[in-house]
Amino acid sequence: MDDALRSSSNLSRKVVSVAAGEAHTLALTGDGCVYSWGRGMFGRLGIGSEADALFPVQVKCDICSESEEKRLKFVGIAAGAYHSMALAENAVVPRMMEHFLGLTSFDSVTNGSETKREAPLKACSVKAGGMMSLAIDNLGTLWIWGNCPQQSSSSGESGFSLVSSFTPIPVWDFHGHTVVKVACGNEHVVALVTVGETYEGEDLVCYSWGNNNHGQLGLGDRESRIHPEIVETFNQHSPWAIYEVACGAFHTALLTHKKRPNEKLESTCWTFGLGENGQLGHGTSQSALKPEPVNELPQDAYLVSVDCGLFHTGVVSSAGDVWSWGMEKGLGLCPDARFTGTDAGDALSPLRITGPQEPRFHDPVQVVCGAAHTVLVANDGYKLWSWGRGRSGVLGTGQTIDFFAPTAVMWPPLADDFKxxxxxxxxxxxxxxxxxxxxxxxxxxxxxxxxxxxxxxxxxxxxxxxxxxxxxxxxxGKPFTEEDIPSSLRDSGTFDIAKEWEDMLESADRSKLIRLELFYRNMLSGVKDKHMKRRIQEIIKECVPSTQGK
Incomplete structure (x- = not known):
């Protein structure tokens, strides 16, 4: 095999980015392909149907021209609650951008009265959350569409509401600056923006706007904002250089390091917003209106990635240590019958997530959190781990059961592995x-x-x-759910129907027993009636031949 083919094969197996929605997961590979798995409702997987996918399936996005069929190469992905986005190479943003404030990119400078052909604006990155979508173009302008925070026409001057926008609209509040990174929750947006016109490495300040009912904007109050405001903890005079941002439904997490680090580079995770499930990691269930550090994380760890789920948060360090905190032991799970006694409850402080063989994960790349699941990219992108709620196959393990510890995702996909x-x-x-x-x-x-x-x-x-x-x-009288599977069958694979029936009757309340009695009484009556009819038919058949013979 020549070097080009071997290199292409490696890129097709290497995951460079992942994204997690409410109950689905996306992965982007080094050769520009997108894979999806999990819940397929609303077509969020992009596989041409609403069927669930229990393991990674490639998203086919071929385009046909008059001369040839060309496979799109993707360079970015994002997942909202119920939708997905994939950014194709050379993606052009709407031309309406060129009509605002003279923000146009030129191939060359103006020569006398002649202006040469304008170069198109291109999207460089995409992000999504809740029912909102975001993109940053090559001029550093932020675009937003979906459920956007806007002025409410019916609530007075200070009114706030979410207004549906069916096409991307630019956020002009940052004109003259460059938006470098952005994240959004259900109803709020947080952006990292340069102090000057261009990005110089450690000159980012933090802006936030949108719904602030739980203090998720980090501005020290609960008043919503329709325009971006600086989070003063991370203004241009802050000693902290901010480099990552993530939003949960109603909380926010940030990663920073000292602008003038010592010999050892260290980082701090900051959180604010809703804290009732421990998703802030502050050791309490109280909300925070301003950024506060997650103090129980090791002081010497350098955190490379952070993400927020619905009510949980996860981080991973450069050394391969993973921590999680929030709802039901930091896994994002709603209260579950399998958590009992001292194991039950939310994690108010960071819990260490260890691997199946070793406590650390080798060469970590990224961690992402869905509504109730977490996915980790490790081994420099060649291995994926997942844990949490497994319904609809969102964990990519080929199963729909919950995993309370990291389990390997079926990666590379079966087809790629065989080939x-x-x-x-x-x-x-x-x-x-x-x-x-x-x-x-x-x-x-x-x-x-x-x-x-x-x-x-x-x-x-x-x-x-x-x-x-x-x-x-x-x-x-109620839909069948996973919790209805008998524990003996779920845990050991064996099933004693007599014992399970006895246990079920023992635990049933009066109303359930009455319903069971009525159901089986009607069923027994039907069986007796059918048995009687069959017996009559048999007697008739026996009598007919004897009658005909006479």
Whole structure:
């Protein structure tokens, strides 16, 4: 295999970025491909249907021109609660931008009265949260669309509301400055913006605006803002250089380091906003109106990534240490029956998340948090770990169960894994090109057959789940959920129906027992009636031949 093909194979396996929505996950690879998995409702996976995906599936975004079919190469991804975005190479922003304030990029300077052709503005990064979408262009201008914080026409001058915008609109408050990074929650936005016109490394200040009911803007009060305001803790005179920002539904997290560091580079995580589930990591369930450091994180750790879920927060250090805090042991899970006694409750301070074999994760890249799950990119992008709520396959493990500790995502995807293995096996001798082609073709044929069989099994499983749900609803009067699976079957794989029936009757309240009695009384009556009809038919059949013989 030549170096170009081998390099391309490695890039296709390397994850350079991940994003997590309410119950779905996205991954971007080094060769510009996007993969998605988890809940498919509303088409958020981009796979052409609303079906769930239990493991990574490539998002096909080919474009056809008159001359050829071209595969788009992607350079960025983002996930809102129920939608996804992928930024293609050479993505051009709406031309309406060119009509505002003379913000236009030129190929060259004006020569006399002649102005040469203007270069198009391009989106450089995208971000999403809740039902809001954001993009930053190559001039450092921020664009926003979806549910945008705006002036409320019906609430007076200080009124605040979310107004739906179906096309991107520029945020002109930062004219003359460059927006470098941005994040958004359900109803608020936080941006890192340069002090001057261009980015010089440690000159970022923090702005926030939107809903502030829980202090998620970090401005010291609960008043909402329709225009960006500086978070004074991180103004241009702050000793802290801010380099990462993340937003949960109603809280915010930031990463900083000292502008004049000592010999050892250290960092601090700051949080503010809603704290009732411990998502701020301050050791209490109180909200914070201004940024406060998460003091229980190690002082000598350098944090490379932070993200916020619905009610939990996660960080990872350059050494591979991962911490999480917030709702139900920091996993983002709602209260679950499997957490009992001292194990139950929210994590008010950072909890260390350890790997299955070693306490640290090698060469960490990024951590992201969905509503109730977390995904970590490690091994320099070649391995993914996930934990938390597993419904709809959001963890990418091929299963829909919850994991309370990191488990390996099925990465690289099955197709890529087979192809890569085949290519490695058949390219030891560069002179065997025809044999290589035949073996790769055979591997692809077997892979295609395996994928078809897997789709058939998924269809059968879905049908069985629906059938079980109908039966469960008929008997118990409520939809079937994962919690209804008997613990003996869930934990050990064995099922004693007599014992489970006895336990269920023992734990049932009076209303449930009455419903069960009515259901089985009606069922028994139906069985007796059918049995009687069958017996009558049999007697008639026995009598008819004897009557005809006379």
């Amino acid at each position: 890569d293995q085949g290519l490695n096996n058949v390219t030891k001798d560069d002179n065997l090109e025809s044999k290589e082609s035949e073996e790769v073709a055979e591997i692809e044929k077997r892979l295609s057959s395996a994928m078809e069989e897997m789709k058939l099994l998924q269809s059968k499983l879905s049908m069985m789940e629906r059938y079980a749900g109908i039966l469960h609803g008929s008997i118990f």
